[in-house]
Amino acid sequence: MPKAQANGIELEYESFGSEDDETILLIMGLGAQLTQWPVELCEALVARGYRVIRFDNRDTGLSSRIERDRAFVWSDALFSLMSGKPAFVAYSLSDMAADAVGLLDALGIEKAHIAGASMGGMIAQHVAAEYPERTHSLTSIMSSSGNPMLPPAKPRVLGLFLSPSPAPHDTDAIVARGVRTYETIGSPGFPTDEVTLRDWVMRDATRAYYPAGVVRQMAAVMTDGDRRPKLRAIRAPAVVLHGADDPLVPVAAGVDTAENIPWADLRIVEGMGHDMPLALLPAIADAIVSAAERATGVKTIAPEERIELAPALTGPPSRPAECIIPDPGTPPPAPLMLRLKLRVASWWRRLLNFWN
Numbered sequence: 001m002p003k004a005q006a007n008g009i010e011l012e013y014e015s016f017g018s019e020d021d022e023t024i025l026l027i028m029g030l031g032a033q034l035t036q037w038p039v040e041l042c043e044a045l046v047a048r049g050y051r052v053i054r055f056d057n058r059d060t061g062l063s064s065r066i067e068r069d070r071a072f073v074w075s076d077a078l079f080s081l082m083s084g085k086p087a088f089v090a091y092s093l094s095d096m097a098a099d100a101v102g103l104l105d106a107l108g109i110e111k112a113h114i115a116g117a118s119m120g121g122m123i124a125q126h127v128a129a130e131y132p133e134r135t136h137s138l139t140s141i142m143s144s145s146g147n148p149m150l151p152p153a154k155p156r157v158l159g160l161f162l163s164p165s166p167a168p169h170d171t172d173a174i175v176a177r178g179v180r181t182y183e184t185i186g187s188p189g190f191p192t193d194e195v196t197l198r199d200w201v202m203r204d205a206t207r208a209y210y211p212a213g214v215v216r217q218m219a220a221v222m223t224d225g226d227r228r229p230k231l232r233a234i235r236a237p238a239v240v241l242h243g244a245d246d247p248l249v250p251v252a253a254g255v256d257t258a259e260n261i262p263w264a265d266l267r268i269v270e271g272m273g274h275d276m277p278l279a280l281l282p283a284i285a286d287a288i289v290s291a292a293e294r295a296t297g298v299k300t301i302a303p304e305e306r307i308e309l310a311p312a313l314t315g316p317p318s319r320p321a322e323c324i325i326p327d328p329g330t331p332p333p334a335p336l337m338l339r340l341k342l343r344v345a346s347w348w349r350r351l352l353n354f355w356n
Contacts, residue, residue: 189271
């Protein structure tokens with residue numbers, strides 16, 4: 001794969017489709033390599049009339065590693081944040097947004113449809129807010145607004161993410177940890193078999209393994225703050241896609257993101273967790289294309305050129321995807337809002353019990 005000089009660093013990237021088509025730029029999440037954007041999704045978007053670019057963020061995969069003279073220390077950062085003081089971080093999510101725009105510069109792309117997942121969704125939000133002239137549309141997937149009042153990840157997920165990373169030479173431990181992570185945050189309604197999960201983990205671990213980069217990216221997320229003022233300034237057409245069963249970034253975060261982006265479409269998928277199982281690729285592709293079409297119109301594609309993702313699946317999901325898509329500017333349906341309120345109330349009760 002090629003590398004590009006962007007924002008003073010090197011970014012590994014991969015391009016699909018024709019350079020003459022509008023570009024969809026895919027931004028991955030915490031410690032996740034470009035390979036975690038499924039090739040099937042990229043090809044489906046190309047078949048819908050777009051060029052697709054996926055890339056490794058800084059400190060991930062084969063892109064530049066940002067090593068500084070001063071090491072990041074979790075305990076120091078947490079103490080600083082709890083004391084209301086700025087914590088030392090190697091870079092910010094705004095820096096990572098500048099990386100993404102720098103990649104567009106390097107490839108001669110004036111404007112793109114920006115789609116990001118998890119931390120990548122946060123970076124995509126920064127791109128849309130800080131570089132509106134470079135943004136056709138925004139798709140924020142399983143991400144958050146940074147609102148400090150939102151419920152946190154489930155304890156079992158936090159425990160896993162905060163546990164020490166396996167040593168680079170311990171392949172068995174790396175694979176076991178990776179599979180466990182997928183199983184912990186994955187979609188309960190659309191489970192991926194263990195053989196496939198092991199293949200995915202081995203693919204990525206063989207390509208690159210760099211836990212120190214994950215720590216620095218997490219620091220950037222922790223210190224990014226409340227993005228709601230930035231979200232309210234976004235004018236690009238936006239779609240927010242979130243899983244109703246996401247244990248890492250609870251669905252309330254997706255609802256809050258959509259409520260703060262003017263005229264954003266909210267899509268909540270029942271049975272979806274914090275991953276991209278093959279069964280949900282059609283829903284993810286439709287969300288990205290929906291935002292793109294609102295921005296620049298519907299592309300005319302010959303029927304024989306379209307790629308249908310569903311027939312390629314090895315079997316049916318355990319339950320069908322249910323997308324709740326309200327009209328722009330309207331709140332989610334009452335049953336969903338009730339569920340979210342109950343979840344937030346439960347979280348606050350647990351927090352109060354902890355402090356008391």
